[in-house]
Every structure is written in C-alpha cells, then in structure tokens.
Amino acid sequence: MKTIKIIFGLIAIGSLLSLAPAKPSYKFAVLKYNGGGDWYANPTSLPNLVKFCNTELSMNIDSDVDEVAVGDANLFNYPFVHMTGHGNVVFNQSEAANLRTYLMAGGFLHIDDNYGMDKFVRTEIKKVFPQKELVELPFSHPIYKQSFPFSQGLPKIHEHDNKAAQGFGIIENGRVVLFYTYETDLGDGWEDQDVHNDSPELRQKALKMGANIVQFAMMGN
Numbered sequence: 001m002k003t004i005k006i007i008f009g010l011i012a013i014g015s016l017l018s019l020a021p022a023k024p025s026y027k028f029a030v031l032k033y034n035g036g037g038d039w040y041a042n043p044t045s046l047p048n049l050v051k052f053c054n055t056e057l058s059m060n061i062d063s064d065v066d067e068v069a070v071g072d073a074n075l076f077n078y079p080f081v082h083m084t085g086h087g088n089v090v091f092n093q094s095e096a097a098n099l100r101t102y103l104m105a106g107g108f109l110h111i112d113d114n115y116g117m118d119k120f121v122r123t124e125i126k127k128v129f130p131q132k133e134l135v136e137l138p139f140s141h142p143i144y145k146q147s148f149p150f151s152q153g154l155p156k157i158h159e160h161d162n163k164a165a166q167g168f169g170i171i172e173n174g175r176v177v178l179f180y181t182y183e184t185d186l187g188d189g190w191e192d193q194d195v196h197n198d199s200p201e202l203r204q205k206a207l208k209m210g211a212n213i214v215q216f217a218m219m220g221n
Contacts, residue, residue, distance in 0.1 A: 024062035031083040032069045035090030041114050045190035046082050052207045053214050057147060071095035075102050080217050081109050084187050086116040089124050096127040103177040108217035111180045112187040115160050134168040134180060143179065146215040148208035155205040158185035175221055179213060186210060
C-alpha cells in the first residue's frame, strides 16, 4: 500500500512538470482542535502562502483552503496541514491516534505558535508521540535550504519575549513528520498586509520560509 508521502510526492512532481494543469493537484487544510484555543486565527495566512507557492515555486495547490478536525478521517486527504492559535489545545485519545496515523502514513503537520500555545502544544504532542521528543533542527537542516536559503534559521517576524526564533521537529524513521515554529509568528507574516502592517520585506521573509516548509514537506523530506 502506497503511503501519502509517495502519492503526493508524485503529484507534486507532476504539477511541476505540467505547464498548464487542468485543475489543482491537491489541497491544504487548517487543523481544527478542541480546548478553547483559537485554531481559526490568521484566516488569510495559509491562503496567501498557497498563492505564493503557486506563483514562486510553480506548485499547483488549490487556492481554496479547507478546515479539518484532528480526529476526522478526512485528515488523510491533505498532504500538508497547518495548525496555529494563541491558547489551549486538547487532543483526546482517538484524536491523538488519528493524527499519529496520518503523520506515520506520510502526512505533514506544521504548527506555528501564534503566541501563548507553546505549553499546550508540547503536552498534546506527547500524546501523539509518547516516545518522541521535539528536537531543535539545526540551521544546516534541509528545511532551511530549499528554494529560499535561511542560513540563520527561522526569521523573526514579531517580537514577544525577546527569545530567538526556533524550529523543532518530530522525526520518525528518519523523516520530519511535524515541524513546530516557535517565537517567530511566521503565520502573522503570511497574513494580508493590512492585518499587521508588516513591511513588504518582512512579509517576504515569512512567505519564503513558509514556502521552504511546504517544499520540504512535499518533495525534500
């Protein structure tokens, strides 16, 4: 049985080779979770990143971004899922098992702490991978060396606690299945310009790093 990684990797390659695809090859989704945290934060972020990837990397991602619950069987329809928010996150046992199966099958989860969710995310990830630890990925890691090199790791988009931006991964069988961006507010930089009034240069940094994450997840991981 082919894994999600193989299936969507072939689709991604096919989309790059095709000059005028008839329809989008795949869709991305925002992850819905329980606990009271605002999973719906930054509504323009992922659509803008999709647009950037399609324009700058010649990808063929559906411009319509879906929402999918962490315990939903439809999770397996999306090769790339984005999660964000400011507060509490709770996975029940079945949700944690569903997410783990999805990631083990080749799916990819990007979590971006929009400030305030770190302590909750770390607890819930432990439910998904009890035997794994989040490990900080070095600046030499391939995720920072895709089409847009970042020799110093994640760009700092917004300041909160005077901490350096960090990128953490869960690695399973040599593959990064989950990438957690902390103290960067990367997703804020993907939002429409008038939301945070960030400079064009800062937004470009955020979008380029986001595109690297997508490229790494779909083709380079």
